[in-house]
Amino acid sequence: MTTDWDVVVIGAGIAGLTAARVAAERGLRVVAHDRMSPGGQLVNLTALHDFPVPSGPELMTTLTAAAEAAGVRIGYAEVTRVRPGTPVRLETSEGEVTAEVVVVAAGLGPGRLGLPGEEALVGRGISTCAGCDGPLFRGRPVAVVGDDEWTAEEALELAGYASAVTVLVPGSPRWSAERAERLAAVETVEVVTGATVTALRGEGVLSGVAVRTGDAERELAVAGVFPFVGRRGPEGLVDGLPTDEDGRLVPDDEVPGLLVAGDARAGAEQSLAAAEADGRAAGEAAAQALAATAGSLRIVDPTYGLPPEEDDAAVVAGSTATWTDVALFTNSKPNATELLRGLGGRLQAHWELPELGFAAKDNASVPADKDTIDWLSQRFKMVLVAVGD
Numbered sequence: 001m002t003t004d005w006d007v008v009v010i011g012a013g014i015a016g017l018t019a020a021r022v023a024a025e026r027g028l029r030v031v032a033h034d035r036m037s038p039g040g041q042l043v044n045l046t047a048l049h050d051f052p053v054p055s056g057p058e059l060m061t062t063l064t065a066a067a068e069a070a071g072v073r074i075g076y077a078e079v080t081r082v083r084p085g086t087p088v089r090l091e092t093s094e095g096e097v098t099a100e101v102v103v104v105a106a107g108l109g110p111g112r113l114g115l116p117g118e119e120a121l122v123g124r125g126i127s128t129c130a131g132c133d134g135p136l137f138r139g140r141p142v143a144v145v146g147d148d149e150w151t152a153e154e155a156l157e158l159a160g161y162a163s164a165v166t167v168l169v170p171g172s173p174r175w176s177a178e179r180a181e182r183l184a185a186v187e188t189v190e191v192v193t194g195a196t197v198t199a200l201r202g203e204g205v206l207s208g209v210a211v212r213t214g215d216a217e218r219e220l221a222v223a224g225v226f227p228f229v230g231r232r233g234p235e236g237l238v239d240g241l242p243t244d245e246d247g248r249l250v251p252d253d254e255v256p257g258l259l260v261a262g263d264a265r266a267g268a269e270q271s272l273a274a275a276e277a278d279g280r281a282a283g284e285a286a287a288q289a290l291a292a293t294a295g296s297l298r299i300v301d302p303t304y305g306l307p308p309e310e311d312d313a314a315v316v317a318g319s320t321a322t323w324t325d326v327a328l329f330t331n332s333k334p335n336a337t338e339l340l341r342g343l344g345g346r347l348q349a350h351w352e353l354p355e356l357g358f359a360a361k362d363n364a365s366v367p368a369d370k371d372t373i374d375w376l377s378q379r380f381k382m383v384l385v386a387v388g389d
Contacts, residue, residue: 003087005029007286008099010079010090010237012038014272015262015279016105017063017072022283023103024070027375028290033092035078038064041107056131059272082238088257101286104249105261105279106234111227113145113197125206125224130157137162137224143209145197146228147171148270152179154226159186166220168195168211170229197225233264259285326382327357329368340384347384 009020012034020032032038042056042063068074081091087098110128112118118126127133134157141164144155152175155167165188172193173180183189194213201208201219208221233248238258242250244266251260261282262268262275328344330337337360348356359372376383 003098003100005031005097005099006290007031007101007103008033008079008088008090008097009103009105010082010234011105011107011262011264012064012074013042013105013107013262013275014059014063015107015264015275015282016103017067018276018279019103019105019259019261019283019286020072021063021067021070022280023101023286024067024072026283026287028287030071031073031075032067033075033077033079035076035093037076038067038074079237082258084238084240084255084258086256099257100290101257101259103259103261103282103286104234104238104264105282106237107263108231108233108246108248110231111146112230112232113200113225113227114230115197115200117200120204121200121202121206124204125202126200127224127226128228130154130226133224134158134161139163140223141166141221142224142226143168143197143220143222144226144228145170147174148228149175149179150270151175151228152183154228155189156182156186158226159189162224163188165189166222167191168197169193170196197227200225233266257289259289326384327359327376329358329372329376329383329385330360343384 006028007020007023007030009016009023009030009032012020012032016032016034017038020030024030038060042060064074077092077094077097079090079092082102082104083089083091084102087100088102090097090099090102137158138161140162142158142162143166144151144158145168146154147169151167151169152173155165156179159165165186167183167189169191173191183191192211192213196212197209198212198217199210200206201210206223206225208219209225211218211220231246233243233246235243235247235249238249238255241252241255241258241260244250246266248266248268249260249264250266252258259282261278263270265278268274268278326344326347328340330340341358344356344358357376359376361368361372
């Protein structure tokens with residue numbers, strides 16, 4: 001059966017957009033869904049200190065543009081369920097969608113302390129975005145809860161607004177030495193290790209928190225709390241796929257058509273560089289999976305006057321498009337090109353083809369370029385070849 005898409009990517013953060021771009025560059029039909037907007041949590045990072053692109057919004061713009069240039073469709077449907085199989089079926093806010101391969105790159109959910117009354121205070125003192133809500137706490141004290149790189153970066157950003165920033169680390173910090181130095185250099189930032197938030201204070205609006213350090217407990221008066229603990233993966237999204245204790249998906253080679261990339265994957269290193277690498281690997285794996293299950297295309301080099309060598313006439317595996325995806329290939333002789341263009345135009349009109357690929361050799365007397373042959377075999381199911389004197 002024909003699926004709606006070759007590849008569906010769930011999540012349009014750095015891992016998702018990278019996976020989508022890589023798969024689309026292999027000639028696959030790809031859509032990347034994010035119910036809010038492309039970029040994921042990158043759009044909330046005003047400064048990136050460990051990545052070539054200086055800001056989150058700038059990186060998001062670059063990634064989105066590259067994905068769309070490769071042919072990725074950006075979708076805004078919310079994917080609520082994934083049912084692995086052949087094909088994979090996805091339940092979305094816009095109805096059911098089918099795909100050959102699905103890449104789950106949904107990242108992690110917002111941080112939560114897991115305390116009574118917490119949800120009622122979200123947006124009323126509890127936030128998970130310094131770039132979004134930091135200005136609301138200008139000149140007032142805030143607390144940040146967590147131990148990772150993201151926690152440190154958010155604390156540094158909040159220091160530009162708040163009168164004081166208390167970083168409450170449940171155990172020991174896991175952020176880099178470089179970030180530790182930057183935190184220590186800011187007079188208004190205090191890092192408290194071995195700290196656990198035990199209660200929230202305030203009626204309708206947050207006014208403080210109770211904090212336990214060792215055997216002692218103290219009250220901390222703050223106008224805002226930014227929790228970066230308790231972030232959960234997309235547990236329950238994929239039928240039959242196990243999760244770790246944090247709800248992150250554990251990849252299983254026995255589950256057909258399903259790949260996981262970025263922070264949603266159990267064991268993933270939560271950094272921008274790691275997410276990008278994970279996304280690239282997932283995109284390549286998707287292309288390889290489709291190439292392994294697709295039919296084959298026999299391409300013979302139509303070089304005028306030169307019979308094809310055995311290797312040139314070999315079967316090339318990897319075609320993943322539908323039968324209506326047609327390309328034209330000519331040996332660059334003018335009469336052959338004219339003939340093929342005319343035939344191609346008729347076929348495109350008759351079959352209502354959305355596109356018609358075309359490739360030609362630069363010189364009729366030399367073998368066809370291997371990269372061109374690879375592109376034809378991977379992107380198109382039917383290739384019409386014309387030769388002429």
